Amino acid sequence: MEQTKVILADNEIPRQWYNILSDMPTPMCPPLHPGTGKPVGPEDLAPVFPMNLIEQEVATDRWIDIPEPVLEKYLLWRPTPLCRARNFEKLLGAPVKIYYKYEGASPPGSHKPNTAIAQAYYNKAFGIKRLSTETGAGQWGSALSMACAMFGLECRVFMVRISYEQKPYRRLMMATWGTECIPSPSDRTQAGRKILSENPDSPGSLGIAISEAIEDAVGNKDSRYSLGSVLNHVLLHQTVIGLEAQKQLAQIGVYPDVVMGCAGGGSNFAGISLPFVRDKIHGKKTSIVAAEPASCPTLTRGPFAYDFGDTAMTTPLLAMHTLGHDFLPEPIHAGGLRYHGMAPIVSHLVKEGIVEPRAYDQIETFTAGVKWARSEGVIPAPETNHVIAAVVQEAERAKQEGKEKTILFNFSGHGIIDLSAYDAFLSGKLVQHKLTDEEIARALKSIEGFPKP
Amino acid sequence: MMSSELSKTGEGIWMRCPRLGGEAPLTYCMQEAGDLPCHRIIFCWQPFFPVEAYLRKTLSPQKWEKFADRKPKEKIASLLELIEESKSKVDA
Numbered sequence: 001m002e003q004t005k006v007i008l009a010d011n012e013i014p015r016q017w018y019n020i021l022s023d024m025p026t027p028m029c030p031p032l033h034p035g036t037g038k039p040v041g042p043e044d045l046a047p048v049f050p051m052n053l054i055e056q057e058v059a060t061d062r063w064i065d066i067p068e069p070v071l072e073k074y075l076l077w078r079p080t081p082l083c084r085a086r087n088f089e090k091l092l093g094a095p096v097k098i099y100y101k102y103e104g105a106s107p108p109g110s111h112k113p114n115t116a117i118a119q120a121y122y123n124k125a126f127g128i129k130r131l132s133t134e135t136g137a138g139q140w141g142s143a144l145s146m147a148c149a150m151f152g153l154e155c156r157v158f159m160v161r162i163s164y165e166q167k168p169y170r171r172l173m174m175a176t177w178g179t180e181c182i183p184s185p186s187d188r189t190q191a192g193r194k195i196l197s198e199n200p201d202s203p204g205s206l207g208i209a210i211s212e213a214i215e216d217a218v219g220n221k222d223s224r225y226s227l228g229s230v231l232n233h234v235l236l237h238q239t240v241i242g243l244e245a246q247k248q249l250a251q252i253g254v255y256p257d258v259v260m261g262c263a264g265g266g267s268n269f270a271g272i273s274l275p276f277v278r279d280k281i282h283g284k285k286t287s288i289v290a291a292e293p294a295s296c297p298t299l300t301r302g303p304f305a306y307d308f309g310d311t312a313m314t315t316p317l318l319a320m321h322t323l324g325h326d327f328l329p330e331p332i333h334a335g336g337l338r339y340h341g342m343a344p345i346v347s348h349l350v351k352e353g354i355v356e357p358r359a360y361d362q363i364e365t366f367t368a369g370v371k372w373a374r375s376e377g378v379i380p381a382p383e384t385n386h387v388i389a390a391v392v393q394e395a396e397r398a399k400q401e402g403k404e405k406t407i408l409f410n411f412s413g414h415g416i417i418d419l420s421a422y423d424a425f426l427s428g429k430l431v432q433h434k435l436t437d438e439e440i441a442r443a444l445k446s447i448e449g450f451p452k453p
Numbered sequence: 454m455m456s457s458e459l460s461k462t463g464e465g466i467w468m469r470c471p472r473l474g475g476e477a478p479l480t481y482c483m484q485e486a487g488d489l490p491c492h493r494i495i496f497c498w499q500p501f502f503p504v505e506a507y508l509r510k511t512l513s514p515q516k517w518e519k520f521a522d523r524k525p526k527e528k529i530a531s532l533l534e535l536i537e538e539s540k541s542k543v544d545a
Contacts, residue, residue: 031527031529031530032530033530033533034526034530034533034534035533035534035537040529040533044533044536045529045532045533045536047536047539047540048532048536136470136472136473136474136475137473137474137475138474139474160473162473162475162477162481163473163474163475166475166476167475190542191538191539191542195487199484202484203480203481203484205484205485205486205487205491206472206473206485207485207486207487208487210531210535211535211538211539214532214535214536214539215535215538215539215542215543217539218536218539218540218543219539219542219543227528227532230528231528231529264471264474292471293469293471294496343528344527344528344529362468362469382469382474383474418475420475420476421469421475421476424467424469424476429467429476430467430468430469430476431466431467431468431501435466435501435502439466439502440502442466
């Protein structure tokens with residue numbers, strides 16, 4: 001019988017997180033305070049984060065001990081299995097071995113609790129009683145809710161109203177874990193009340209929800225704010241994924257040629273890849289690929305790309321689009337990764353040429369995800385579909401090159417609570433072709449009567 | 454327009470929003486930044502219809518300039534701005 005899973009025993013769980021900042025080939029620019037222009041200091045962040053997490057945010061130690069109470073909670077679902085996707089390999093018919101870390105094994109079904117648990121613990125240790133955060137579709141909100149419940153913290157989640165109405169199951173998960181999930185904009189904050197006074201029917205936005213969550217934290221000395229991606233300490237906590245994977249692969253004598261993760265804010269990508277990035281910095285020949293979302297179907301228009309020169313993200317996005325929106329680049333292109341939600345660590349690694357970004361459109365990602373579900377069984381989270389699309393592409397390349405490859409990727413979460421996304425895809429509701437004049441007219445008609453920007 | 458109604462508009466032309474982690478109609482993207490469209494709207498929608506031309510036509514010149522000149526901020530910088538805003542609200 002062929003081996004499909006590599007399981008670590010509880011006592012083999014990594015005891016430390018890995019901090020990439022200690023191995024960066026070039027230093028990262030420190031973030032500057034927009035008001036003073038000076039490097040951000042701990043006191044600037046103290047209103048929203050506890051000092052123990054701020055210390056981690058700027059830490060340069062290579063290894064940081066995982067506290068015992070965090071390990072105890074991790075053990076509820078960690079170490080996660082490393083699996084070989086033999087059925088998917090057969091389906092692709094390419095000379096590839098595909099391994100994946102199954103992060104859907106966590107109670108909320110994603111990698112997010114790896115940092116939620118740690119953040120809840122550090123806030124509790126600092127004497128904080130309540131955490132607030134924002135959430136879009138609810139993946140982060142549900143992870144933090146569970147973590148807060150485990151450490152006896154109150155939790156308040158501002159959920160973008162359009163998602164609050166579309167995604168009842170995530171908010172019900174939050175409620176079950178004892179969280180107060182509030183549709184944003186709300187009347188709980190000045191930021192929310194201002195929006196509601198101008199537009200009582202506002203569907204909200206991530207920006208509004210963040211404003212509300214921060215105001216909620218700043219206004220109460222026993223409260224702090226929690227962020228599920230982007231920041232250094234979040235990526236640090238996620239490295240437990242890649243560290244486990246290294247141990248598991250070592251047990252079967254395998255080292256990957258390609259390491260892949262989907263990159264929204266960068267945390268799950270960093271989680272699987274940073275320990276391997278360390279190896280690459282020290283000489284290993286491994287490709288590290290970040291799969292990110294694009295919207296353009298490759299079959300109809302070719303990928304939509306823009307240059308990656310401005311990693312400091314100081315150039316207005318639109319200027320690039322205005323210059324480049326008619327530009328049709330080569331089929332496999334460098335992705336964006338530059339919208340402000342991307343982790344600076346990941347952006348820096350891209351700039352250094354250590355990480356290769358690739359972008360995949362929504363139709364190609366769902367197509368890959370459905371193939372996965374029909375061969376491996378688990379229905380992937382829509383975000384996870386991006387990396388599965390990248391795996392499909394990598395397998396195709398291996399076939400064309402006639403070269404054997406071992407691929408490792410992070411299966412960041414299952415999609416059981418996101419089936420409405422699959423409904424949108426399977427029913428053809430997700431836009432997937434250049435719209436006809438009639439469709440454009442209908443789209444614009446839907447904006448009639450809407451508050452004009 | 455109620456947001457629940459909003460979610461029903463634009464049948465057949467939804468987009469998966471990478472920021473939200475869910476599906477959103479064009480109407481949402483048009484007002485994601487309050488009085489301005491989402492900064493990703495052209496990146497997301499241009500391949501499917503000429504949204505840039507549409508925005509140039511429908512936004513006032515001032516709004517268009519504001520939209521076009523927006524510089525995405527690093528996360529830490531935007532957090533610090535929000536902290537300062539929140540502190541001033543709480544202190545007021």
